[in-house]
Amino acid sequence: MPVQLKFALGDIWRKKLYFISFFIQIMLIILLITECFSLIYKKQEAFYHLSKAFDTSNAFYISMVEKEEFVGGEHEENIMKDLYTYIDKNDKYISFANIENYIEIKDIPKNSLSVEVEQGPSKILANKTLSVSPNFINVFDLSLSQGEFFDASWEYVSDKNIPVVLGYSYAKYMDIDDVFTDVDNQKYKVVGFLQDGQTFVDVSFGEGVIGLNDVILTPIDVTTFYNLFVDGNYAYETYLENSTIILKNRNDIKELRDIAKHSKTYNYNFNSVEGVSGYMEKSTQESVGVFLFLLILIIIFASTLVIINTLEFIRKNMREFSIHIFGGATKKHIALRIFLQIFIVWLLSFIISLIISNQNFIVLGVSVVILLLCLGACLPSFITLFKLQISDILRRKE
Amino acid sequence: MIELKGISKVYNKSKPNEVKALQNINLKIEAESMLAIMGPSGSGKSTLLNILGCLDVPTAGIYKLNNQEIQSLSQGKLAAVRNRHFGFVVQDFALIEEYTVMKNVEIPLHYSKNKANKKERILTLLDTLGMKEKASEYAYNLSGGQRQRVAIARALINNPDIILADEPTGALDQEMGEQVLSIFKRINKEQNKTVLIVTHDDKIAKQCEGIVNIVDGKIY
Numbered sequence: 001m002p003v004q005l006k007f008a009l010g011d012i013w014r015k016k017l018y019f020i021s022f023f024i025q026i027m028l029i030i031l032l033i034t035e036c037f038s039l040i041y042k043k044q045e046a047f048y049h050l051s052k053a054f055d056t057s058n059a060f061y062i063s064m065v066e067k068e069e070f071v072g073g074e075h076e077e078n079i080m081k082d083l084y085t086y087i088d089k090n091d092k093y094i095s096f097a098n099i100e101n102y103i104e105i106k107d108i109p110k111n112s113l114s115v116e117v118e119q120g121p122s123k124i125l126a127n128k129t130l131s132v133s134p135n136f137i138n139v140f141d142l143s144l145s146q147g148e149f150f151d152a153s154w155e156y157v158s159d160k161n162i163p164v165v166l167g168y169s170y171a172k173y174m175d176i177d178d179v180f181t182d183v184d185n186q187k188y189k190v191v192g193f194l195q196d197g198q199t200f201v202d203v204s205f206g207e208g209v210i211g212l213n214d215v216i217l218t219p220i221d222v223t224t225f226y227n228l229f230v231d232g233n234y235a236y237e238t239y240l241e242n243s244t245i246i247l248k249n250r251n252d253i254k255e256l257r258d259i260a261k262h263s264k265t266y267n268y269n270f271n272s273v274e275g276v277s278g279y280m281e282k283s284t285q286e287s288v289g290v291f292l293f294l295l296i297l298i299i300i301f302a303s304t305l306v307i308i309n310t311l312e313f314i315r316k317n318m319r320e321f322s323i324h325i326f327g328g329a330t331k332k333h334i335a336l337r338i339f340l341q342i343f344i345v346w347l348l349s350f351i352i353s354l355i356i357s358n359q360n361f362i363v364l365g366v367s368v369v370i371l372l373l374c375l376g377a378c379l380p381s382f383i384t385l386f387k388l389q390i391s392d393i394l395r396r397k398e
Numbered sequence: 399m400i401e402l403k404g405i406s407k408v409y410n411k412s413k414p415n416e417v418k419a420l421q422n423i424n425l426k427i428e429a430e431s432m433l434a435i436m437g438p439s440g441s442g443k444s445t446l447l448n449i450l451g452c453l454d455v456p457t458a459g460i461y462k463l464n465n466q467e468i469q470s471l472s473q474g475k476l477a478a479v480r481n482r483h484f485g486f487v488v489q490d491f492a493l494i495e496e497y498t499v500m501k502n503v504e505i506p507l508h509y510s511k512n513k514a515n516k517k518e519r520i521l522t523l524l525d526t527l528g529m530k531e532k533a534s535e536y537a538y539n540l541s542g543g544q545r546q547r548v549a550i551a552r553a554l555i556n557n558p559d560i561i562l563a564d565e566p567t568g569a570l571d572q573e574m575g576e577q578v579l580s581i582f583k584r585i586n587k588e589q590n591k592t593v594l595i596v597t598h599d600d601k602i603a604k605q606c607e608g609i610v611n612i613v614d615g616k617i618y
Contacts (some may be wrong), residue, residue: 003508003509014496319492320494322492323492323493323494323505324505324508324509325453325477325480326451326453326480326486326492326505326506327481327505327506327508327509327552328477328478328480328481328482328506328508328509328510329477329509330473330474330477331473332473332474333477333509
């Protein structure tokens, strides 16, 4: 084996360009298939996570579409307030909301948790926040490593600190009762830290399972539109658009529809979360479909490349093979040499794919299948080689 | 010793393009002899050489090498026999142009069980053939006579019993051809190796101990 390995390495060195191109294709194939499986796995993980949290068949989210006859200029708050209040006060419903945002913090110790965010024409470094209602914490069963959650009845007041619960990764930089300020001089006080690895499922945007380690949780104070401040307060409309409503009895949705139907401004659509599941599935399917299409193209191209090049390799190197056969080589040795060329490239692709992707098991499984495909592509060459009589090989000249 | 009994070789058997390359060959070759195999083109000389060198298997008959029947050995075992007992020298030298002299001579050693002191053995052998200074030279930089000497070194590196040469002087001028032939005679006399030379050249044939004439696949 080491002899043929040496010759295979020599062959790869001699035909560098071909083998580099082959290596790139194999790596792309491995990574694309891994990404497909990873997307499917993430989707399944999200659904599993979601179904553990609540019965998705009884969960709804609201989308508000302006009525055709709406001419603008009027903000309809009373219907929204009624809807919000009815849901909030009624035991038949559990609702939670999560609103994503970013804040630019002035005095936090320098850390890797801030991300670059576009603000108009420029970019700023900001920290991701998630404004959540009290039920959000219960539904997704979030746990603390330190401190406490903010009070469910918390209300925003202009000169008061907003209580925040920080993701686990912030524990390196902050402590309980620390106060920090944003660029608008709003103060925040740390009241707790989440445990490591806490997650939630973003239902309304279909993003799947999202980690909370680098997120700042802030409370939502739902208030009147004309009493809004920049931070902490959210209008009823914002809350409703970002909320999920879980019903004890699916038929109770009718009561919410009855409240909303009086609206002159909006059509209130109560969409089943299962429909969102369908959206998530559809968006995943679309991505998977695109990847699979590219994949098939690359597989066809790579297989053709392998078949043509290995056949060409045999044809062009007949003379060299005959010299080796004089010296005691067999056709099996030659076939092994061809296989080793493919194997070395596959091995490199596998290792680099492992480094690039963090889905080790998927990469391993996919790579084994790709290796088998490569062997299949070598079959025409092996068949050609073994069909030849040695005397035929000796008679051939380059 | 080599013994062939009733050896035949048929290509494309039972097909319209069937060729009977060898027909009922009976031949005994004593150890340490130097023979010429002569015959017109297409007479079966190369086929005979291929069978003798375990590069091909006969369609029928018995081939004994040192009293061991080898015609029905597997490809792997034939390759091992080839590596251990035979060295090949051909008309077009059969060197790998991109390899150095050293690497070309080393090829049979890769398939040998005895890989000890490779470099020393190769250099010693090249020295006996006057090619030691060219050890690091690439094959494409050598003259015809030099290439053939490298090919002979490669054929000898495993210390085989038998050297098979197919028109070894065919691509050389007269002076070079005589030098090569004198090397074969030296190998035969001083190293006690059996040398079989396929040739069209009467002058070469006359310098051998015996001549095997083959016409239309039969020995006369």
